[in-house]
Amino acid sequence: MAQDTAVKRGHKIPVPSNYRNAAKYVQIAKEEKRNIMPLLEQDKHFRAGRTVVGRVLNNMPIIDLIYNELDLATKEPRIKQWLAKVMIAEVLFGNGRLVGNSRPVESMKVYVDEMHMLLDRHMKDIKKNEEKFKEPRFVRINTNVLNLEGAKHLLAEEQWNLVEEIFPNYQSFLERVKELRNDEYMEDFHFPDMLVFPYEAKWYWSRAQHLHGKFLLQNKACLLPTYLLKPPKKSVVLDMCAAPGLKTTHLASLMKNKGRIYAVERDHTRYTQLCKLVSPYGVIKTIHSDCLKVTHEQVPGVQYILIDPSCSGSGMLQRQLVPEEVDEQRLYKLAGLQYKLLMHALNNFPDVRRIVYSTCSVYVQENEEVVQSVLRHTAHFRLLDARKELGKEWLNVGSPKYRDIGERCLYAKTVDDLTIGMFVAVFERCPEGVENKIYLEHEKQKQSYERCMQKWQRNEQMEQKSKMTEENTVQEPNEEHEGEQEEVQVEKQTSKKRKKARIEENMVEEKKDLLRNEQMEQKPKMTEENTVQEPNEEQEGEQEEVQVEKQTSKKRKKARIEENMVEEEKEQKEAKEKSAFKKRKEKS
Structure with missing residues (x-):
């Protein structure tokens, strides 16, 4: 009963420590590009580390393919990719099954059959490639402790037979390498301290601890x-x-x-x-x-x-x-x-x-x-x-x-x-x-490019300037015209105000003249009614004063009219001068 409950609540069961630790070290190896073997040697709690991690790293290309084709990143987003890849390696290259009942393990068990199907398909392609090419085992002689003759003597004791052929060219050497028997080896075509063994010799060299230090396993390309x-x-x-x-x-x-x-x-x-x-x-x-x-x-x-x-x-x-x-x-x-x-x-x-x-x-x-x-x-x-x-x-x-x-x-x-x-x-x-010739050519190209860029920039600047002048010539008259129109309107308004003020002044003056005339006319009448009639000489004098006052009033009126005419002439003259100045400016 307790076990069934644990299975149902599998997400609370921890992932096996071997899987977790292997995923950690694989992540370090792949993301940080570090050699994790020294770390594995120091980890005393992960004794199976070298085996489990090595299994993953040695088969990583095909594991990556299967992980991507299963689309586990989308289907199982809760399972970290490195943990998933460790479990794929266990199923396909390990003991063939997954251990434990944790949620990630139970989720991955669903894909086991599909993993095997994908592996079979890819292994056919890999076998085809391996049949085309079998990597020889290259071994370098440590010439600090062993010369070529000493190396040959040691290998003869180990039952290895040297192919003592002279090859006219590199291609014939390569053809002979492909035909090496399991007990044969050759001296390299290019490097005197490099020996070439058949593909099957990798098992021998993985166990030949007694030759450690005298020979080094190193690919030929690394000597270039x-x-x-x-x-x-x-x-x-x-x-x-x-x-x-x-x-x-x-x-x-x-x-x-x-x-x-x-x-x-x-x-x-x-x-x-x-x-x-x-x-x-x-x-x-x-x-x-x-x-x-x-x-x-x-x-x-x-x-x-x-x-x-x-x-x-x-x-x-x-x-x-x-x-x-x-x-x-x-x-x-x-x-x-x-x-x-x-x-x-x-x-x-x-x-x-x-x-x-x-x-x-x-x-x-x-x-x-x-x-x-x-x-x-x-x-x-x-x-x-x-x-x-x-x-x-x-x-x-x-x-x-x-x-x-x-x-x-x-x-x-x-x-x-x-x-x-x-x-x-x-x-x-x-x-x-x-x-350096390439540097000189690049500098010439760069200078040519810079000259082209400068020329292009100058042309761009000239075009921009011409556009700006065209825009200004089109826009400026409009702005000036608008400004002049505003000035004319203001001037018209002020002249109207001045004219109106002069008319009001004239009306006030005329009213004053009328009042004075009325007063002058009423004065003799009042004197006639209230007083005894004075001598005729006084009446005549008053009449003369009234006439003089009328004449002066007429003169003032005439003078005001003349002033108004002069003001209007001035305003017309100013308006003509402004319009003439505006025309000259437009022409320029």
Whole structure:
């Protein structure tokens, strides 16, 4: 009863710790691009860690495909993707079943049959690809402790038979590699310290602990950058992205363990792993730092720099067997970091003679495009022909789309070279008085572009000015006309007011004159009625005064009329002058 209740309330049952811990470490490995094996070794509570996590990481391309085709991100949004991928790995590549009754486990059990169906379909494609290509096992001799003859003697004791054939060209060598029997091995066509074993030998080398230290398991393509750097004995070398350290130790072997190699690593776990691997080599000095912050003073006298930065890893074999979707945004970010690293190496170490840039990517965004961007902004370094520098026949170069760049870079390709995918470019400081051709061409183009831009800007400015003048010539008369109309209206109103005021004044004056005349006329009558009639001389005098007053009143009236006429003439004259000025302005 209690068990049934627990199943019904499965969301309260915890996910098995093995699944949870594996999901945590897989997430660190994929998102942070870290080597999680040292972390697993330190985790005493997760004893099955290496097995469970390794199972997921080794099959990640096909697990990603199945996760996407099941559309679990949409159908099961509560299950985190890394936990879901761990459970897919358990079903398909582990014990074949899921343990526990937690809600995520119960949800994933529904898809078990569909997982197997999808795996069968994809495995057919993978088997077809594997039949086309069986990766040989490349082994490098640690020449610091063992020479070629000593290596041959040890391998003879282990019942390995050396193929002692001379090959006229690289292609015939590759054909013979494909035909190696299970007990045969060959010396490499290009590198004297590299041996080639058949595909089946990987099981032997995974168990040959007694040969540890004398031989190193390293893909042939990884030797291209170190051989092309060519540091002589007693030189000073900087390995900017050194961990895990295989390329660093190979540089030490090429230099006969004489000189100085600065090995830089930023990540703490990877740095610890680097220190462990390079500890037998006295020539190597490790630096725990971001290589972009490493200065010339920290690594004095550096003459050779190897840059093998973080990349998409699209050249790795498993990623080529199962097709992946290209994450353009991630490629853009990686290319930005790679450009910064390469520019830092080219511009901040004055004694540097040669720089080798390599990636295990097959995408031009991380390869030719990064090289092109750097050369366009660097005058004092040029790109060497890597195939000539290698000194022996090589099949694949870069894209012809990138003129003077693609043909000078090398590609190792899985199908053609039987290696992982690898890109390599070699830079060398220009001799005194010589500048990088690509930089000069880019500068000319830039100057031409700048001149075109300046010309275009000048034309734009001229067009804008002409448009503005046209708009102003159209708009200004209207504005002036409106302003003049307003002035005329105001002037008319003021003249009307003045005229009205003058008329009112005239009316007041006329009224006053009339009143005075009436008073003058009434005065003699009143004197006649109230007083005795005076002598005729006085009457005559008063009549004369009245007449004089009338005449003066008429004169004042006439003078006011004349004043009004003068005022009107002035106003008309002013209006004519304003209209004439306006016409002259319009013409100008």
